[in-house]
Every structure is written in C-alpha cells, then in structure tokens.
Amino acid sequence: MNWTMxxxxxxxxxxxxxxxxxxxxxxxxFGIGSYITLVSFMTGLNGMLDDMILNQTPHIHLYNEIRPxxxxxxxxxxxxxxxxxxxVRPKQRQKRIHNALALLKHLSTDQDVKxxxxxxxxxxxxxxxxxxxxxxxxxxDVIQEVxxxxxxxxxxxxxxxxxxxxxxxxxxxxxxxxxxxxxVGDRIRLSTIDxxxxxxxxxxxxxxxxxxxxxxxxxxxxxxxxxxxxETNMYITAIDIKLxxxxxxxxxxxSLEQQFGxxxxxxNTANAQFETGTTIRNLITxxxxxxxLLVAGFGIYNILNMLIYEKMNDIAIxxxxxxxxxxxxxxxxxxxxxxxxxxxILGLAxxxxxxxxIDQTPFDTSALPTxxxxxxxxxxxxxxxxxxxxxxATFLAGLLPARKAGKMDPVHIIRGQ
Amino acid sequence: xxxxxxxxxxxxxxxxxxxxxxxxLKDVNLTVGKGEFTTVMGKSGCGxxxxxxILSTMDTQYNGELYIHDQLVTGKTANELAYIRNxxxxxxxxFHYLLSDFSVLENVMLPAQKLAQRSPTAxxxxxxxxxxxxxxxxxxxxxxxxxxxxxxxxxxxxxxxxNDPAIIMGDEPTGNLDSHNASNVFDIFKRLSVExxxxxxxxTHDKDFATKTDRIIQMKDGRIVSN
Numbered sequence: 346m347n348w349t350m351x352x353x354x355x356x357x358x359x360x361x362x363x364x365x366x367x368x369x370x371x372x373x374x375f376g377i378g379s380y381i382t383l384v385s386f387m388t389g390l391n392g393m394l395d396d397m398i399l400n401q402t403p404h405i406h407l408y409n410e411i412r413p414x415x416x417x418x419x420x421x422x423x424x425x426x427x428x429x430x431x432x433v434r435p436k437q438r439q440k441r442i443h444n445a446l447a448l449l450k451h452l453s454t455d456q457d458v459k460x461x462x463x464x465x466x467x468x469x470x471x472x473x474x475x476x477x478x479x480x481x482x483x484x485x486d487v488i489q490e491v492x493x494x495x496x497x498x499x500x501x502x503x504x505x506x507x508x509x510x511x512x513x514x515x516x517x518x519x520x521x522x523x524x525x526x527x528x529v530g531d532r533i534r535l536s537t538i539d540x541x542x543x544x545x546x547x548x549x550x551x552x553x554x555x556x557x558x559x560x561x562x563x564x565x566x567x568x569x570x571x572x573x574x575x576e577t578n579m580y581i582t583a584i585d586i587k588l589x590x591x592x593x594x595x596x597x598x599x600s601l602e603q604q605f606g607x608x609x610x611x612x613n614t615a616n617a618q619f620e621t622g623t624t625i626r627n628l629i630t631x632x633x634x635x636x637x638l639l640v641a642g643f644g645i646y647n648i649l650n651m652l653i654y655e656k657m658n659d660i661a662i663x664x665x666x667x668x669x670x671x672x673x674x675x676x677x678x679x680x681x682x683x684x685x686x687x688x689x690i691l692g693l694a695x696x697x698x699x700x701x702x703i704d705q706t707p708f709d710t711s712a713l714p715t716x717x718x719x720x721x722x723x724x725x726x727x728x729x730x731x732x733x734x735x736x737x738a739t740f741l742a743g744l745l746p747a748r749k750a751g752k753m754d755p756v757h758i759i760r761g762q
Numbered sequence: 763x764x765x766x767x768x769x770x771x772x773x774x775x776x777x778x779x780x781x782x783x784x785x786x787l788k789d790v791n792l793t794v795g796k797g798e799f800t801t802v803m804g805k806s807g808c809g810x811x812x813x814x815x816i817l818s819t820m821d822t823q824y825n826g827e828l829y830i831h832d833q834l835v836t837g838k839t840a841n842e843l844a845y846i847r848n849x850x851x852x853x854x855x856x857f858h859y860l861l862s863d864f865s866v867l868e869n870v871m872l873p874a875q876k877l878a879q880r881s882p883t884a885x886x887x888x889x890x891x892x893x894x895x896x897x898x899x900x901x902x903x904x905x906x907x908x909x910x911x912x913x914x915x916x917x918x919x920x921x922x923x924x925n926d927p928a929i930i931m932g933d934e935p936t937g938n939l940d941s942h943n944a945s946n947v948f949d950i951f952k953r954l955s956v957e958x959x960x961x962x963x964x965x966t967h968d969k970d971f972a973t974k975t976d977r978i979i980q981m982k983d984g985r986i987v988s989n
Contacts, residue, residue: 357863361863667925669844
C-alpha cells in the first residue's frame with residue numbers, strides 16, 4: 346500500500362474543496378469542544394458536590410443512641426411466641442461511648458480504617474449580654490479533622506491553627522455570630538445544661554452554607570468540650586470513621602454495630618440520593634456529548650458522500666489506470682480521518698479555551714466560602730477520549746461513502762457519460 | 763504480421779440483463795500483435811466499446827478467455843487485474859482525461875507511483891520525458907483543469923505511457939477533439955506504433971482516423987464481420 350500517494354490524493358481532494366472540508370471539520374470541532382467543556386465542567390461540579398458532601402460526612406458515624414432494648418425481659422422466656430409489650434420506654438443511658446479510647450485504638454489498627462476521629466458533642470447555651478441561644482458545640486481534634494476532611498474550607502475569618510493552639514477558643518457558627526453581633530476576637534460565654542458557664546475566645550467563624558446548622562453549631566477543641574462538660578478525657582460521645590474504600594461502609598457499619606452495641610450510620614444510608622444525582626449528571630453529560638458528535642458524524646458522512654459523486658470521474662480514472670478498490674477506499678477513509686484529526690485537535694483547543702474561561706468566571710456561593718470561580722476538572726484523559734472519539738466517529742462516517750467509492754464500477758461511470 | 767501477440771481473446775460472449783436480456787457480444791475472437799495499430803469500428807450499439815472494456819480487464823462479467831502476453835487473465839482477482847491494468851495497459855478516453863485538481867505532472871506520475879517499481883525521482887524524470895516526447899513539457903506544472911481539450915488528451919496519452927505498457931487502448935480518443943487536434947493525436951499514436959513498437963487498440967467512429975491505421979476490425983451486432 347502506497348500511503349504517501351493515497352494521502353496526497355486525499356489531501357488534494359480536501360484542499361480543492363476547502364469550504365466543505367472546513368465545514369465538516371468545524372462540525373467535529375464543535376462536537377469535541379463542547380464535549381470537553383461539558384465533561385470538564387460537569388465533573389468539576391460533581392467533584393465539588395462530592396467534596397461538599399463526602400468530605401464533610403464521615404463514612405461511618407459511631408455513637409450511642411438512646412433507644413429501647415430490642416429484647417425485653419419477656420422475650421427471654423421460652424415459648425414467648427405471641428407477646429406484645431406496649432408503652433416500652435428506653436432507659437436513661439450515658440451518652441458517652443463506653444471505653445472509647447480503647448475502641449479508638451482498636452479501630453486505628455483496622456486495615457480498612459483510614460482514620461477514626463473522636464468527637465464530643467455538648468448541648469449549650471450561647472450567652473452574649475442579655476441574649477441566650479441554644480446550640481451545640483462539637484469538640485474535635487482539629488488537626489486530624491483538617492487532614493481527613495475539608496474542614497478548613499468552611500472556616501471564614503480565622504485559621505484552624507488558631508483553634509488548635511489557643512486554649513479556651515471557639516470557632517463560632519456564622520449564623521450565631523451574626524445574630525449576636527459578634528466577630529473574631531470577641532469573647533462569648535457558653536452555659537452547659539448543668540449550669541456551668543465558660544468564657545471562650547472567638548478565633549474564627551464557621552460557615553457550612555446550611556443556615557440551620559450555622560445558627561446552632563460551633564467547634565472547639567476536644568479538650569475544651571470535655572472541660573465544658575466537666576468530664577475527663579475518657580468522655581467521647583461519637584467516633585467518625587473514614588475508610589480507605591467508601592463502598593465497604595455499609596458492611597463495616599453493620600459489623601461495628603453488632604460488635605460494640607453502638608449505633609453506626611454509614612454514608613451510603615445517610616446520603617442515598619447523592620449517588621443517584623452524580624450518576625444522572627454523568628449520564629446527561631455523556632448523552633449530550635454523544636449527540637453532538639453524532640450530528641458532526643452525519644455532517645461528515647454527508648459531505649463525503651457529496652464529494653464522492655463530485656469525484657466520480659477521478660475514481661473512474663484511478664481505477665482504469667490500475668488503482669484497486671481498496672486504494673480508492675483508503676483515499677476516502679483517509680479524508681474522513683484527516684477531517685476528524687484536524688477538527689478534533691481544534692475541538693480540544695476550543696474545549697480547553699472554553700473550560701479555562703469558565704474556570705475564571707466568578708462563582709459566589711455561600712455553601713462553599715473558599716470557592717470563588719466555577720469548578721472545572723481539567724483531566725488529560727478527557728482530551729484523549731475526545732480525540733479518540735473524533736477519530737472513531739469520522740472513521741465510521743467515512744466508512745460507508747468510502748466503501749461506495751471503492752465499489753464503483755469504472756466502466757459504469759465512463760459509459761454513463 | 764507479428765509473431766508475438768500482446769492480446770488474445772477467445773470466444774468472448776457477453777450478455778446484458780438489464781433492462782432486458784441482450785446478447786451483446788457473440789463469439790468474439792481477436793488477437794493484437796506487438797506493434798500493431800488496430801482500430802475497431804462499427805455503429806453505435808454494436809458492442810465495440812463493451813468489447814474494449816472487457817479487453818481492458820475492467821469488465822469481468824463475460825464468458826470466454828482473455829490472454830495478455832499469453833497469460834490467462836480471465837478469472838483473476840480484482841486486485842490482480844488492477845495490477846495488470848496498471849502495468850500493461852494504458853488508457854485514453856473520450857471524456858475522462860485527467861484528475862482536474864492535480865497538476866499535469868502529478869497526473870502523469872500517478873500510475874507509476876501506484877506501481878511503485880521506481881524511485882520518486884526516476885518517476886518524475888520519466889514523466890517529464892514522456893511530456894517532452896509529446897511536446898507538452900512546458901505544461902508540466904499547470905493544473906490539469908486549466909488545459910485545453912487537445913492538451914488534456916495529450917497529457918492523458920503521456921499518462922497512459924508512463925509505465926511503458928504493452929498496449930494502449932482508446933475509447934474514441936479523438937471523438938471530442940477538432941480535426942486539427944484529432945490528427946495530432948493520430949500522429950502521436952502512429953509514431954508510438956512505428957518508433958516504439960507499441961500496440962494500439964482504438965475504438966473509433968472516425969473513418970479518416972481508421973483508414974490510416976494498420977488494421978480495421980469491423981463489428982456489427984456483436985460480431986466481428988471483417989478483420
């Protein structure tokens with residue numbers, strides 16, 4: 346096969362039909378360009394939403410739930426088949442996790458567990474002057490929290506280091522700060538349910554973007570929270586577990602629940618609707634891109650078909666002078682692929698340009714204080730897929746016209762005139 | 763005339779089935795010797811063009827046997843036939859001269875590039891030589907579409923010659939030319955036949971053209987009536 350000659354003929358055909366070539370290539374350019382833009386933007390958005398939910402939520406949340414015993418004394422009797430107990434009340438239990446430090450140690454040696462972070466939850470009243478607001482303070486291990494979750498993305502006016510280093514400090518919910526006209530550097534008093542009052546320094550504001558949460562929730566060091574409640578460092582009310590593989594969450598949560606008699610909520614149960622949203626968004630992205638490329642493919646098919654009728658004379662001459670069917674076939678397939686290559690590369694450039702532009706577009710959202718522009722996921726693999734798809738689609742679009750050209754009977758063409 | 767035959771056809775029969783069954787060629791036997799300048803004449807529809815396309819290996823739907831250089835070509839694959847056309851047969855048509863988007867030189871070089879038995883520089887040299895032989899070397903770098911009819915036909919002849927074929931076939935090569943250009947083309951053919959010992963088989967309507975050739979084959983209703 347003499348490729349230089351075939352490519353030269355293909356090139357000459359394309360160059361003499363510049364306008365049609367450009368139109369066909371532009372079809373591919375727009376198809377691939379919008380694919381790149383769409384997929385980068387959509388996956389960028391998905392990634393942002395993933396971060397918002399996944400990095401905020403532990404894979405397994407372990408805590409002591411107040412609930413009635415599943416087995417009531419009567420159930421221990423044999424032959425208690427048909428018993429019904431009404432008005433069962435749960436017994437008052439301590440909120441803390443029994444032997445939590447040992448449990449933490451055990452969890453941290455587990456191979457599936459990436460991190461197990463202790464938490465202390467305390468019901469408090471926020472007091473500033475005459476105002477009292479009910480709320481919750483979470484005692485956390487700040488450094489660990491920042492390492493494993495995107496905690497620091499939600500801190501406005503302050504840094505997490507301050508919280509870790511300053512004793513008796515608090516990261517106040519943005520909603521509370523607004524209601525009480527407090528700002529960073531001010532002091533706020535916290536009263537526990539038992540009536541103990543503490544004065545804490547506001548070193549920053551916490552804004553999750555969910556107004557209801559920001560109006561009640563604040564963060565302190567775990568030690569501060571324990572002191573607030575007058576408890577020792579054994580007092581831990583919840584453990585947040587992050588796994589290496591998120592998909593194991595459900596089964597691990599179940600086994601933890603059985604093993605330790607605690608309540609374990611896994612992320613899949615807590616955010617079932619979330620996965621569905623991601624899947625559907627991806628589906629839409631690919632459906633739209635595919636449609637665009639399909640349209641571009643039909644454009645190429647049309648233009649090549651027309652070209653073949655215009656070049657019937659050439660095909661007859663080539664065949665009469667000894668070019669085989671496959672030579673002619675290759676000439677027209679090469680034309681399709683050249684259109685795909687040029688259009689595809691331009692499309693990648695267009696996609697890159699558009700997604701860069703989107704990346705620079707301001708995007709203000711209270712949900713994510715650290716995000717200032719629209720999210721874009723620049724990924725090399727999208728560009729490779731885009732180019733690959735451009736070549737594949739144009740190859741397919743060229744295949745039928747090329748086969749037609751290859752099968753054309755020169756005698757038929759010559760005698761037809 | 764000549765002992766070695768270039769082309770031999772035995773009992774060629776050809777039917778058309780559309781629009782109606784029709785027996786186009788009936789038991790045609792034919793030989794063309796080396797260096798022979800042969801014309802095929804006959805009325806429209808007598809099957810002379812059909813015969814030419816069978817002899818040129820482009821039409822394979824026939825019964826009978828066709829030999830080129832005493833080698834049976836009937837029943838060969840399409841690719842083998844393409845190679846035979848490329849190497850042994852040169853073509854000149856009435857209308858289908860050149861690839862209009864290419865330069866004259868490129869048009870002439872293409873069949874040799876397809877054959878790929880010479881280096882690109884050798885092919886170019888050979889193409890320029892053929893063009894010079896036909897006094898059109900000055901047109902070498904012009905685009906084929908910009909040539910006059912007579913010039914185009916001469917370029918087509920140059921292209922037919924590029925692979926030094928055994929035989930040149932023409933389907934009314936002068937049919938579309940004025941008398942001056944027609945006689946010019948005839949002179950070229952004559953010279954090739956006499957000086958280069960090339961065999962020619964030309965289908966024509968042109969009596970003046972035919973009478974000046976070595977041999978006239980008359981066809982009528984699918985049969986050769988005089989040879």
